[in-house]
Amino acid sequence: MDTREIIEALIFSAAGALASREILKVVPDISEGDIADAVSELNGIYKDSGRTFRIERASAGYMYVTLERYAPFLRSLHNPSRLSPAALEVLAVIAYRCPCTKQTVDTIRGVDSSSSLKSLLKHQLIDVKPGKPMRYVTTERFLEVFGLTSLSDLPDLGQFEELFGSE
Amino acid sequence: MDTREIIEALIFSAAGALASREILKVVPDISEGDIADAVSELNGIYKDSGRTFRIERASAGYMYVTLERYAPFLRSLHNPSRLSPAALEVLAVIAYRCPCTKQTVDTIRGVDSSSSLKSLLKHQLIDVKPGKPMRYVTTERFLEVFGLTSLSDLPDLGQFEELFGSE
Amino acid sequence: MNPEGTNMMHEFVLHLPSFEGPLDVLLYLIEKNRFTLEDLEVCPIVDQYLAYIESMRTLDIALASEFLDMASYLIWLKSCLLLPTGEVLDGSDANNPVQELKEMLIAYRAIKQASSDLSSRPMLFRDRFPRGTAHTEQSLAALSMGNLLQALHELKGRTRKYVMDVLASRFSIHEIMARIQGLLSTNNKIRLEDAVTSRERMELIGAFMAALEMSRVALVRILQRRVFSVIYLVKR
16 A cells, blocks of 8 residues: 555544654654655645645644535534634734733723633634733634744744844 | 536545535536546546546535545644543643642532543643542643643733733 | 815724824824834824814714823823923933833834735735645644643633533532542541642632631531641541
């Protein structure tokens, strides 16, 4: 049996992202690089045969996602919950400034952010960092949702970082 | 866009089996027969390109399954252990209130917590403290899972309630 | 109200849902006046902001307190600019209030930009959908602090007041009293610190209060030979 196909079956059957180390546990004698190669070969096959999904590299590993152009059809099936502009702003502050307190978020936005923080916590896009005072950080889920492999993938905000050093 | 591909994306993104009527809602002007045809064409494509999964017709609708011959690999894939919402509640009570008796947990939750306690013990997230009455404490593993260095790292509950209690 | 004001009022009403806060309103006004943040004329912006607040009030639209806070801040700022104090507010001084406002706006504009960048990325569950999974229970590996806190919060919503009273203190005096009683069932005399299981100050205080309470209801006698020496609890 081909290693590539075993890797496909593994990622396919996983609930959510599958970490490379999980794959390495099951398929011995291969490297991280072999997995990446297999994944790009598989994506090539999907592309050539007109498939509607690809394997994506997420922060936590590999996961299957559908192509963007099918989203209009899928949305009606999933009824996705939307993030409000306020929640997106809060998320942006936390992403660029994490860990940070609610007070920092409120100060930068000029308004109270309680309800956005609540909704982001519920969606697991942010988490509470252990310790006091209570500070917020973005989650792996956040990276997955926005297709980032790490926070350093975020575009540079220039002056912003100068204005606010991290807490 | 090809109807067949839309059907593929729909079944692909569904949690579990997807009923034909759900597909008919999204893709108008097709019949049940068209869906069945599309599915068998897709399965043909998967077979020809050596894919490890097929779409199967189940009583509840269509769903993706991996081929049987990959099962040995999938079984050895670490099956992530899961925690029910009830167990999470019990864990939270014990974390903030340890050491505490089962009776305390039950009183706070207003329901019997036996099975949750069992599951938490099995996952080594809590442990029994020697002595009488039997009292529960969180474990090192608990600290690991939540990224805490000690219980005093737990976020301030009052601060969290300020945020969440404002409804 | 003058025609211009009425006009503005309608304009604001049309735009209202998209303002995320007072800073957002200010950025909108700055753009509308074709000012840049670097070359900002404060007075017209202040006036227009105040007109906005006024029109909202006239229309009986509830404004978040932040909008009013900003209004009073801007009035103060304008008065600084108008007073002939001789001080020059040219943006070079770190304590310059105009500079402070500019920095607030620059930071907010950066965040607005960042949030629109985020929103323009192909988002999971909006533009890309993961392969479906039927799991609804939380995977142990994905557990977060937020999950734990939310679990407690939901619990509180269900069982109301009692929970928080109990959870507010990690060391209940009743529990420590029960512990002391347990210890005194096998010994006639114990040290106060034997009733303490952690090294936390709060628990020690709790144990002391428990001892006082037990002494009050004549369950124990408290003995201490000298100041700061060991405190003993003796069964009565």
